[in-house]
Structure formats: structure tokens, C-alpha cells
Amino acid sequence: MASDTPLYIGFDLSTQQLKGLVVNSDLKVVHVAKFDFDADSQGFPIKKGVLNNEAEHEVFAPVALWLQALDGVLESLRKQGLDFRRVKGISGAGQQHGSVYWGQNAESLLRNLDSSKSLEAQLEGAFSHPYSPNWQDSSTQKECDEFDAALGDREHLAQATGSKAHHRFTGPQILRFTRKHPEIYEKTSRISLVSSFLASLFLGHVAPFDISDVCGMNLWNIKKGEYDERLIQLCSGVFGVEGLKQKLGEVPEDGGLHLGSVHPYFVERFGFSPDCTVIPATGDNPATILALPLLPSDAMVSLGTSTTFLMSTPSYKPDPATHFFNHPTTPGLYMFMLCYKNGGLAREHVRDAINESLKDTPAQPWANFDKVALQTAPLGQRNASGPMKMGLFFPRHEIVPNISKGQWRFTYDANTGSLEETTDGWNSPQDEARAIIESQMLSLRLRSRDLTQSPGNGLPSQPRRVYLVGGGSKNKAIAKIAGEILGGVEGVYSLDVGDNACALGAAYKAVWGIERQPGQTFEDLIGQRWNEDEFIERIADGYQKGVFEQYGQAVEGFEKMELQVLQQEADKAN
Ligand SMILES: Nc1ncnc2c1ncn2[C@@H]1O[C@H](COP(=O)(O)OP(=O)(O)O)[C@@H](O)[C@H]1O
Numbered sequence: 001m002a003s004d005t006p007l008y009i010g011f012d013l014s015t016q017q018l019k020g021l022v023v024n025s026d027l028k029v030v031h032v033a034k035f036d037f038d039a040d041s042q043g044f045p046i047k048k049g050v051l052n053n054e055a056e057h058e059v060f061a062p063v064a065l066w067l068q069a070l071d072g073v074l075e076s077l078r079k080q081g082l083d084f085r086r087v088k089g090i091s092g093a094g095q096q097h098g099s100v101y102w103g104q105n106a107e108s109l110l111r112n113l114d115s116s117k118s119l120e121a122q123l124e125g126a127f128s129h130p131y132s133p134n135w136q137d138s139s140t141q142k143e144c145d146e147f148d149a150a151l152g153d154r155e156h157l158a159q160a161t162g163s164k165a166h167h168r169f170t171g172p173q174i175l176r177f178t179r180k181h182p183e184i185y186e187k188t189s190r191i192s193l194v195s196s197f198l199a200s201l202f203l204g205h206v207a208p209f210d211i212s213d214v215c216g217m218n219l220w221n222i223k224k225g226e227y228d229e230r231l232i233q234l235c236s237g238v239f240g241v242e243g244l245k246q247k248l249g250e251v252p253e254d255g256g257l258h259l260g261s262v263h264p265y266f267v268e269r270f271g272f273s274p275d276c277t278v279i280p281a282t283g284d285n286p287a288t289i290l291a292l293p294l295l296p297s298d299a300m301v302s303l304g305t306s307t308t309f310l311m312s313t314p315s316y317k318p319d320p321a322t323h324f325f326n327h328p329t330t331p332g333l334y335m336f337m338l339c340y341k342n343g344g345l346a347r348e349h350v351r352d353a354i355n356e357s358l359k360d361t362p363a364q365p366w367a368n369f370d371k372v373a374l375q376t377a378p379l380g381q382r383n384a385s386g387p388m389k390m391g392l393f394f395p396r397h398e399i400v401p402n403i404s405k406g407q408w409r410f411t412y413d414a415n416t417g418s419l420e421e422t423t424d425g426w427n428s429p430q431d432e433a434r435a436i437i438e439s440q441m442l443s444l445r446l447r448s449r450d451l452t453q454s455p456g457n458g459l460p461s462q463p464r465r466v467y468l469v470g471g472g473s474k475n476k477a478i479a480k481i482a483g484e485i486l487g488g489v490e491g492v493y494s495l496d497v498g499d500n501a502c503a504l505g506a507a508y509k510a511v512w513g514i515e516r517q518p519g520q521t522f523e524d525l526i527g528q529r530w531n532e533d534e535f536i537e538r539i540a541d542g543y544q545k546g547v548f549e550q551y552g553q554a555v556e557g558f559e560k561m562e563l564q565v566l567q568q569e570a571d572k573a574n
């Protein structure tokens, strides 16, 4: 390909790292660079990308860390030989819900960025508050109760905003901020989401929210396409409604909008072309569904720090147990999502316990976990009618369902429907490798079953394909068990970009934003250029008659188990 053809960059500012991925107009990846927060940053006492205040259940990240990371990733791309002059468009993805609080001098500091200094050196003073509340935070129960109550109950809130109130959602977080730091709130000129923060750095002024990511705030009325006045009223606390609206700013509808050209900082420091255009950055989950032309009958499971389950759908069927967002590019479509806090880190706990019990940490740290998981029979059953082992493994307060941290193990007899909380018959931690994967997948199947349909030929309802993405998607043991539980008539697939799907989706968004014809949808443009044989790999079987139905029985036991644990926890609290 000629060396002056256009390139596009997608960034992924996630929990544990910032990635930058470069594609050409044919959607081929030409560069990837990564800045790992724990390994590569200097001067931040973080662990897994965040800081904790356990006493108040707060989890937060230093904003300056992300500034250091952005210069770091661009520097790595330069070292790889990226010719920045060819980059025509930039978009990005940010971990969802996190908020960044800009001070009074933010716009002037952004506008006057000096290319001889690092972003960190000159923007540290741009924030009224140095930390961004992280999606793993669970400090806002009081505020969540108020949000649910503001529209009557959690059903009505979900109907209006796509989700019931959640600890991590930005509205409840802002309300708590107005109470905990009233004087800082007053001095805050603008509030960004992590996605719009990233776009702001490239633009050199505070960028608007993205039409999909704004749905992760419990403030946006999805059907009306505007902020919900009652929720803005609540969220502004003792401060004025107008003041909050001004801090939040406008929300353009077009996900491919040209926000403006990159700031001269990037032209002078890295050699970007002055006409390189910034396209709205979206949330990391919305960006992930843009990594391929996803059909409404497909499901994606993102195995990152969080585990998320994603579908693109024309129907808006909000429910307090799930999330709906506007689709990031296509009006009339929505994104359905389930999000679990205890994803990758919970699996790592079991992995480490197994390595410890075997006194063996192999070079590939997942080797023992995978071997044990595959050697264990489905549901730890000794025979087809034996008791099923199942459990909940939550080293952190879980979102789905809303349960404090803890570990519970049960056996379930599918013939009698009896459920017993017991560790009898469990060989821990070995049995937990399969059990934790099963627990996560059974929860996904339970909560997504109303959105799937029968693919025909008398087959049970299930997705057409299951796509695995995120750090855990390279794990074939997880893929095999995911296929057994979730099904997928055509099988379980992974993207050849492995754990970079989110950055890839952001890069595709930039391609579409710049190269689309008037009215051309994302699905149309990406669908035309998508090369299935090259971009995806079938890594496991999906639907398997017999085992899928066996797990269907287990879903019933799983639901009962969750309800019992919820009841036990509620009784303890009273
Ligand atoms: N081979 C593997 N098997 C299972 N999980 C893995 C494997 N490799 C990485 N992971 C998991 O991937 C997670 C990071 O995923 P990633 O998508 O990169 O993170 P982020 O949440 O920051 O976007 C880690 O927490 C780790 O547990």
C-alpha cells in the first residue's frame, strides 16, 4: 500500500492500561502500543490501575496517571515508526462512568499546551480534584436509593435512563461529590467522562459527552434524547440545576461528528498533520461492539477486568437487572449490557490459589487453572443425576446481583430442586476453576435468555455466535466452557486482535467518522471492508446437545442460589 494512504488511531483508556491501535482504511492493524499503569507509570502508588479507600468503599484513579500514559503511548508509537502525518482521524474509548473534574483554568491550560513540556507537567493544575471515581467504587448506596426514588422506583429509572441506579454510575457519583467536596464542586468548571476527557486532550478544549457513554450516568433520558430534568435536579444537590447543566455540557447525537482538529501540541511534538480530526470517544463497552459488524443475534463477552456481556439490538427493553445504552454509531439501535465487577480479578484469585496449592507457578500462570478446569466434569457432577456444584465467588462487592464481597458454595439437585449451602464434596481450590467460569457464564445465560431466539430447526434459544474479547479471550478453557453454557449455533469466536477489541472498535469509529458517505451507517461501511477469514477465529464449539440442556437445569438452581444468598445477606443486615 502506498505510504501516504490514511491511518486512524483508536485509544482505549481502560482500568489497567492505555492502548493505542492504528489501522488503515482496509481495517488492518498496523501498530499497537500499550502503557500498563502498574508496570510503566512513575510516581503513583496504584494497584491494578486504581487506589482504594476501603473505609468508604471508594475506588479511584489519579487523573495525572492518564496524562503520563498518553504521552507514553504516543512515544511508543513513534518508536515503532508510525508516520503521524498519515493519521487522518482519532477516536477513543474510556472505561465507563468515571468522571474528571476540571478547574476554572482548564480551558486556558488546554488551549495553551506547550509542545516542549509533557502533558502531565502542564495539566496537573487543570483539575479541581486530582482523582476520578472508578467503576469499581461502591460508596454511593445512599445516592442510588435517592436516584431510584426520584422517578418512583428502580423500574421507572431503568425505563427512563436504561439502568436502575448503580454505585458506579456518574449521576450518583456526582451527587456524592457535591456532598463530600462541596467547595471543590463549586470550583469545578466542567465535568468530563473518561471518554470525553481523552477527546478533550486531543482537541485542546473540553469535548462534549458521547451519545452512548452519556447513558452510563443515570442522567440521560434515552427515549427523550435529553437530560432528565428530575434527575438533574436531584444530582445538583444544594447547588443550582443550571450550574450542573453547564458543567455537563451538550451531547451531540452523531457519534461520527467531527469535533475539530488536533491541538498543535500533537502536531509539534509528534508530527501529526494539522488537519487530523478528532471523532467523539465513547465508552469502552460501546467501542467493543464496534470491533466487528455485530448482528442482533450475536453476543459478545468481554473478559477484561470486568466481565461484560454485550448485544446490539433494535429493541429497547430496559429492566433493573440489565443496562441499555444508545448505540454508539447507529440511531435506532441500542446496546444491551450486563456488567460484573468480579471478572478477571476474581478468576485470578482462584488461579493463584491453585498455583499455591500445587506449589507451582508455571511460566504461563493460567496453565494449571486451565488444566484443572478442563479435567473437572460440568458442574462437578460425578454422574448425570448427581448433585451439581455451584457457587458465587466475589472478592469485591458485586454489581449483578448487588451483593457484598464473599464466597458461597452450594450443591443443587436438579431432580428434586433442592439446594444446600455446603462445602461437602468440594475439593477446594481445584473445583473452583471450573466453578468460577460456570458461575459467571450461568449468570450471563440467566440474564440474557429473554433476548436470544431460536436459530430454527427446533434448536433452543441461544446466540448465533458468541465472540470473546478482552484479556481473558485468549484462554481456550474459558472459551470451551463458555460455548457449553451459552451455546452459539455457529460456535465461539475470538478476534485476531485478541485483547485489543476495544481499541480496534475506537479506531473503526474514526475510519467511519472520516470516510463515510453522507448517510452511510457504520455497519454498512465496516461490513463492506470486513474480512471475516482474516479477522476472526473459531476457537470453540458453541451449542452442544445434551450439555447445553444440562446447564439449562443448572440455570434454575443458580437463580435459586442467588436469591437465597441475597435473602441471607438482607437478613444479616437487619
Ligand atoms: N490467559 C489468560 N486467561 C485468563 N485471563 C487472562 C489471560 N490473560 C489475561 N487475562 C485477564 O485479562 C485481564 C485484563 O484484561 P484487559 O481486557 O486487558 O483489561 P482492561 O479491563 O484493563 O481492559 C486481567 O485481569 C487478566 O486476569
Ligand SMILES: O=C(CO)[C@@H](O)[C@H](O)COP(=O)(O)O
Pocket (backbone or CB within 6 Å): 014, 015, 016, 094, 095, 096, 097, 135, 168, 216, 283, 284, 285, 304, 305, 306, 307, 308, 339
Ligand atoms: O463499569 C463498567 C461498565 O458498566 C466497566 O466495564 C468499565 O467500563 C471498565 O471496564 P474494563 O476496564 O474492564 O474494560
